[in-house]
Amino acid sequence: MRLLLTTARGIEDIAKAEISALLDKLGVPFRVEEKPLGVEGRLLAEVDEAFYTDEKGRKRELSVSTYLNERSRLLHRVIVEISSERFEGIGEEKPEKALQRIEDFVKELPVERFVKVSESFAVRSFRKGEHKITSVDVARTVGKAIFERLESFGSPKVNLDHPAVIFRAELIGDVFFLGIDTTGDSSLHKRPWRVYDHPAHLKASIANALIELANLDGGPFMDPFCGSGTIPIELALRGYTGSITCLEKFRKHLTGAKMNALSAGVFDKIEFILGDATRLSEHFKSVDFAVSNLPYGLKIGRKSAIPRLYMDFFGELAKVLEKRGVFITTEKRAIEKAIEENGFEIKHHRLIGHGGLMVHAYVIE
Numbered sequence: 492m493r494l495l496l497t498t499a500r501g502i503e504d505i506a507k508a509e510i511s512a513l514l515d516k517l518g519v520p521f522r523v524e525e526k527p528l529g530v531e532g533r534l535l536a537e538v539d540e541a542f543y544t545d546e547k548g549r550k551r552e553l554s555v556s557t558y559l560n561e562r563s564r565l566l567h568r569v570i571v572e573i574s575s576e577r578f579e580g581i582g583e584e585k586p587e588k589a590l591q592r593i594e595d596f597v598k599e600l601p602v603e604r605f606v607k608v609s610e611s612f613a614v615r616s617f618r619k620g621e622h623k624i625t626s627v628d629v630a631r632t633v634g635k636a637i638f639e640r641l642e643s644f645g646s647p648k649v650n651l652d653h654p655a656v657i658f659r660a661e662l663i664g665d666v667f668f669l670g671i672d673t674t675g676d677s678s679l680h681k682r683p684w685r686v687y688d689h690p691a692h693l694k695a696s697i698a699n700a701l702i703e704l705a706n707l708d709g710g711p712f713m714d715p716f717c718g719s720g721t722i723p724i725e726l727a728l729r730g731y732t733g734s735i736t737c738l739e740k741f742r743k744h745l746t747g748a749k750m751n752a753l754s755a756g757v758f759d760k761i762e763f764i765l766g767d768a769t770r771l772s773e774h775f776k777s778v779d780f781a782v783s784n785l786p787y788g789l790k791i792g793r794k795s796a797i798p799r800l801y802m803d804f805f806g807e808l809a810k811v812l813e814k815r816g817v818f819i820t821t822e823k824r825a826i827e828k829a830i831e832e833n834g835f836e837i838k839h840h841r842l843i844g845h846g847g848l849m850v851h852a853y854v855i856e
């Protein structure tokens with residue numbers, strides 16, 4: 492089976508390590524490729540059939556897609572791949588020609604192997620890059636091709652609201668993917684525990700990537716700008732045994748973080764502190780690790796507020812941080828200046844896609 496896996500751009504290597512560790516446990520041959528056909532935010536996993544023994548001792552096939560949907564902390568979607576193809580030059584083509592190419596391609600695919608004709612289906616689409624066609628055009632064209640192909644096997648049923656089977660068609664640059672979306676309409680990064688929605692919350696998948704980058708060893712951990720608690724909650728859900736602190740300046744967000752932690756079942760694993768990260772040393776004597784999604788400044792009035800805030804925060808961090816920090820922000824100049832002027836060293840830097848932007852992530856010691 493070939494699975495097309497989606498995640499945030501820039502964390503494919505971390506997702507690959509996670510997926511490889513999960514598939515290793517199944518004891519079957521597999522291969523995971525990052526950025527298939529050069530597409531960012533995607534992985535392709537080729538996995539042999541896996542089996543388990545049920546309570547009556549019978550050998551049963553294990554659904555690898557369900558297994559990954561339930562266990563992965565970094566993936567957004569698990570898609571059973573039907574086909575992937577590069578359509579050279581599709582971006583420049585006139586809409587009718589581009590759509591005809593997609594239709595001709597899809598109608599030759601054995602979609603009947605993936606959906607019973609008695610089951611309702613819908614096509615969801617995703618498009619990124621320069622094209623003269625829209626994602627709605629793609630969904631309509633692919634839906635028509637699938638419908639017409641299934642008609643030779645019976646009477647296909649389309650249900651756009653509550654389909655039994657979701658086909659996912661993606662056109663990213665000149666690469667086209669078609670598969671069965673086993674995740675459903677809600678991406679895995681939208682965690683069921685989230686009852687308080689912070690306006691600038693971090694995707695849970697990225698929170699887990701930052702946690703991986705921090706290479707934690709069980710020592711005391713804090714998120715000094717914890718907002719709705721995404722990073723501390725995800726860390727607690729991983730079964731972290733060290734202390735976890737969530738510090739936030741605004742009561743409304745801290746209350747939201749507590750509500751989220753309650754909903755996630757990890758309220759008693761996290762210490763919540765209402766406080767100012769620019770006065771960190773008043774709250775902590777020492778902490779081994781700090782991982783945080785810094786304020787980006789959109790909500791802060793004055794332009795100079797961000798460099799000042801970062802300078803004050805990293806000055807305080809230098810007094811308490813023992814091991815390692817991981818920070819993510821759009822404000823490259825301000826963070827690099829604050830890191831360097833406060834005696835920290837940048838050990839790693841990468842760009843991560845978050846909400847349409849590429850944000851900067853730093854590992855510092």
Ligand SMILES: C[S@@+](CC[C@H](N)C(=O)[O-])C[C@H]1O[C@@H](n2cnc3c(N)ncnc32)[C@H](O)[C@@H]1O
Binds near residue numbers: 719
């Ligand atoms: C980008 S948000 C963090 C979002 C969080 N990662 C989440 O997923 O909900 C930054 C947070 O820092 C808080 N903040 C701003 N200035 C602060 C300060 N001086 N001390 C502590 N928190 C502060 C903001 O209220 C905001 O909730």
